[in-house]
Amino acid sequence: xxxxxxxxxxxxxxxxxxxxxxxxxxxxxxxxxxxxxxxxxxxxxxxxxxxxxxxxxxxxxxxxxxxxxxxxxxxxxxxxxxxxxxxxxxxxxxxxxxxxxxxxxxxxxxxx
Amino acid sequence: xxxxxxxxxxxxxxxxxxxxxxxxxxxxxxxxxxxxxxxxxxxxxxxxxxxxxxxxxxxxxxxxxxxxxxxxxxxxxxxxxxxxxxxxxxxxxxxxxxxxxxxxxxxxxxxxxxxxx
Numbered sequence: 001x002x003x004x005x006x007x008x009x010x011x012x013x014x015x016x017x018x019x020x021x022x023x024x025x026x027x028x029x030x031x032x033x034x035x036x037x038x039x040x041x042x043x044x045x046x047x048x049x050x051x052x053x054x055x056x057x058x059x060x061x062x063x064x065x066x067x068x069x070x071x072x073x074x075x076x077x078x079x080x081x082x083x084x085x086x087x088x089x090x091x092x093x094x095x096x097x098x099x100x101x102x103x104x105x106x107x108x109x110x111x112x
Numbered sequence: 113x114x115x116x117x118x119x120x121x122x123x124x125x126x127x128x129x130x131x132x133x134x135x136x137x138x139x140x141x142x143x144x145x146x147x148x149x150x151x152x153x154x155x156x157x158x159x160x161x162x163x164x165x166x167x168x169x170x171x172x173x174x175x176x177x178x179x180x181x182x183x184x185x186x187x188x189x190x191x192x193x194x195x196x197x198x199x200x201x202x203x204x205x206x207x208x209x210x211x212x213x214x215x216x217x218x219x220x221x222x223x224x225x226x227x228x229x
Contacts, residue, residue, distance in 0.1 A: 033215075033216050035218075042222075043150075043203060043205075043222070043223050044220065044222050044223070045156075045205065045207075045220035047217070047218075050215075050217070052215065091155060091156070095216055095218070098144060098161070098209055098211070098216070099158065099161065100146065100158065100207075100218060101158065102155045102156045102157075103155065104154070104155050105154075105155050
């Protein structure tokens, strides 16, 4: 069975600072994908970053990067130079066998 | 990226009636679509996986006779909430999966807010 755990219900960060959101997962799949999604107040799901489990190199996307520790089943998201527009819910997700399971989410507040 | 639309974006219906939500992939063919339900301040819960031309696969605890899913074409899946009750009020999100060349991506619709009075 797949599970995704986000242990930080809420976090806040000062504008321009760096913040790390945690995520751990459990899976029985050998091939899988990991994602971070952003959900702003509009509730539209926006892909932030993806990681293929077979790739050892951590994914980066501009100000967003991940720390993927496959053996530890950990997949944290680092947001650098935080901006006010980064305020949103962030969901960690695992896709294996074409089934996606989401974590409970972390609400991030970026303060001016 | 690919676009997924949902219609309607919000709907209010009376208890006991049925309501249909459409999910369309606008610029790609989606052999697999997914339906999620999201309560306020909670995560997305997968309800069912919809495959074109075949019956949907429902997650444990989801009533297949209450939440009817039809995936009649490669660009359209529908979710019908039958005999709706106030507890069915929620935000429903569909998504379409696309895979190939070692990568997988899921495109999400904007969601449908259902209120049952």
